[in-house]
Structures are given as structure tokens and as C-alpha cells.
Amino acid sequence: MPDHRRDKRVSKTGPHTRMRGSAMMELALFTSMAVPLLLGLTVIGVRLGRGIQATQVARDVGHMYVLGADFTLAGTQAIAQRLAGGFTLSGTGTAVLILSRVAKVQQVDCTAAGVANCPNLGLPVFTQRIAFGNKTLRSSNHGTPPANYIGARGTILSTEYCKQTSLIATNFEAVMPLQPGQATWMVERFFAMPDLNTYSSNQKGFYVRLLF
DSSP: OOOOOOOOOOOSHHHHHHHHHHHHHHHHHHHHHHHHHHHHHHHHHHHHHHHHHHHHHHHHHHHHTTOOTTTTTTHHHHHHHEEEEEEOOOTSSEEEEEEEEEEEOOOHOOOOHOOOOOOOSSSSEEEEEEEEEEETTTTTTTTTOOGGGGOGGGGGOOOHHHGGGGBBBBTTTTTOOOOOOOOEEEEEEEEEOGGGTTTSOOOOOOEEEEOO
């Protein structure tokens, strides 16, 4: 005689078990996506904060430079270091400052310098260059004047910048066109951020360029 009693046993792979398994997979998937996203947002926030700080430091130093502060002096460089906060402006530090005066050569410059053949006539040239901090981190975007042309307080003589092609500021007029006889002061600063390299695709740091 057939047994009409219902079998109340539940399969181990029933719907509730499958739902719990799906939830665990969803949680694992969410975690694998959310953690890198949160880390990325944190790194972006830190880089943004340091970038704002870097820009402000470059602006403050630039104002001092335009007003005649002599950054070849250790005391003035110490002021820049205090402004830099957590970035270190030493020979092995995490930042470098590059200060330049750029002028477009005109005929009166060549005449006054006694340079009859004036190959740099009508071109932007470096008339001053001061760099301090860790110079191995980065060079200027517009060239590096040879050290033998740089004199006291970083100045470069007109007899040199009128004729030495190595003193031409390359690609400068794409940034700031000058008229003959005009000059501008430029501050370039680079900040290395080694503590963020693990989480950032930018393995170099933060570059700032300001013109005054």
C-alpha cells in the first residue's frame, strides 16, 4: 500500500543555501572593487592637497624673487624651506626650486655688450638662474644654462646671453610670448611624493611653473 506521507527532508543544495552563496559572492565582488576605489580616492585627495601646497609655496617664493630676494644665500633658502613645510629642500631632499629670469634680446643689448654678430637677437634667453634643493629630481622645462656662464647671484652677463645659443630658453614663447626688451621671472618647483608611488600611476611627483 503506497505511503502518502510527504518527505520533509530538505536538500543541502536548496534555495536558501544558494541564496547565501550568492550573497557571499556579491560581498566579495563589492569588497574587491570598493577597497581599491577608496584607496584611489584617498591618494587623489592627498595629491590634491599637496599640489595646492606646492603651488602656494612656488607663488610665495616667486613674489620674494621678483622683489629682489637673493636665493643664493643660505638664509633666504632657509625661508623657502620653512614655507615648504613637509617637503625638504636639501641636496638629497624631496623638492627642488628653479628660479630664472628670461628676457628677449634686442639690438641695443647686443650693441651695449659689444657683440657685433648677435645670434640670439629676437630670442628669449636666460639672464639669471638659481637652483637649490635636490637638483637630481628634475631640470627646467626650458633648458639649463651651463654653470660656467652663471656668475654671482645667478646672473648671466649680456656678453654671453647675446651670443651663446646654450642660453636660449627653449619652447619658452609657447608659454609666454615676449616683445624685444621684455623680461619675466619664472619659478619652477618639483615635489617628489615617494610615499604615494605605490598607489599612484604618477611615479614622479608634482611640477609647478609660475611666471611673474
